[in-house]
Amino acid sequence: MTIFNVDPGAVAILKMRCGVDYDGYGFGDAYFRELLSHMGLEADQIDAARFAQEHFNLLFGFLQAKQKEANAATIEDENRALAKVQKAVQKLARELQSLATVGDASVRLYAELENPTGAVFSHKGTTIANALGDPMIDPFRGLNGLLSDLRVGLERAKIQKPKSLEPPRFSGDLKQYEAEKSEYWLQANAQQSEIDNSEERYRERVRQHGQPTNSPLITFVMVFQEIWEDCSDLPFTEGRYEADLADTKYISRTVDAAEHCLIKFGEAYPRSLIVRKIREVREAKVAWAS
Structure with missing residues (x-):
């Protein structure tokens, strides 16, 4: 039995508004423990139910952004x-x-x-x-x-x-x-x-018309940053560039965690695109705060 439980009412709303079955994603304990590991955390260091709900909101926001993008008027x-x-x-x-x-x-x-x-x-x-x-x-x-x-x-x-x-x-x-x-x-x-x-x-x-390119990914990164900064002591960053690395190029726990989630969400964004959006969102938040 999983310790990462989500409110059944929220699951029903997700089904109604986005037409997807939350249980069908298979967000089991192993998935959440790996995500927490990327964030430098252990399951006993966090409120599992609260974390699961925040993760649910991350998925919900991402799916709604995808719907909005698909239905956007030209x-x-x-x-x-x-x-x-x-x-x-x-x-x-x-x-x-x-x-x-x-x-x-x-x-x-x-x-x-x-x-x-x-x-x-x-x-x-x-x-x-x-x-x-x-x-x-x-x-x-x-x-x-x-x-x-x-x-x-x-x-x-x-x-x-x-x-x-x-x-x-x-x-x-x-x-x-x-x-x-x-x-x-x-x-x-x-x-x-x-x-x-x-x-x-x-x-x-x-x-100004419509939404920015890859707006669902931008939405994901913005919500994910809030979760990360609320739970983890590690910096939310795209990491450092390593030219010798064949595919990864950037060493970053943040990018690893984002990829872990997005793949489970059914999306295979290029790592370089995830890196770019994390940098853009991070820098925009810094600029706004200053």
Whole structure:
């Protein structure tokens, strides 16, 4: 019977959220004793149940990071979602304008919005009535202005290279000309080249988008560092480089322990990559602390 027990409730949550069976990994006493040996510890020096739970959290965090990486939306996915809303906003603005041509429907709508009678028309003291226009000339001017702002905001929220703009020329097709004029207006307002550098904004957003490369491994190292520093007196380090060593290259108990865990987790990261991420996480923590 193992001394490294994990709360059954936590095991059930792992199964539900990550679809894996904790017992299937085979984390027996021999595995934990070898891990502790890498950390310079013996089983009788630690609280086995607490250590097992911290190790469980390490696995859980790693698997969740893998799920997040696998399910991460691409730039194209996000742009398509923004464009879909954009089309709906544009359609709403057109339909709102055309309402004036259908009997007295727009007149009654204006009256209802001008004098709201229920909370459905209000949010924190702001009402649609604040955005209405002249009831005789352009009753929904303010609303359409807000929709225009929303459409421009959706365009600016996309991650895409700025387009070269030229005003459209009328070629005889009025419908096409109106569409091109609308697109030109949208792009001109979205780029705001006199205020910000669209090309620079694009590059920065591409850089910031999504997660860093090997983010599950980074997550693993960050959590593992907390466990290591909480339990072991040995330094958390990638160790020293030894050129004469055929494959290992770096002599490090930290790397040995990390490899021991990751292999059991079903991952075979190159040792050089583990070394690099341990160094990056360690140095980042030192820099933050200073």
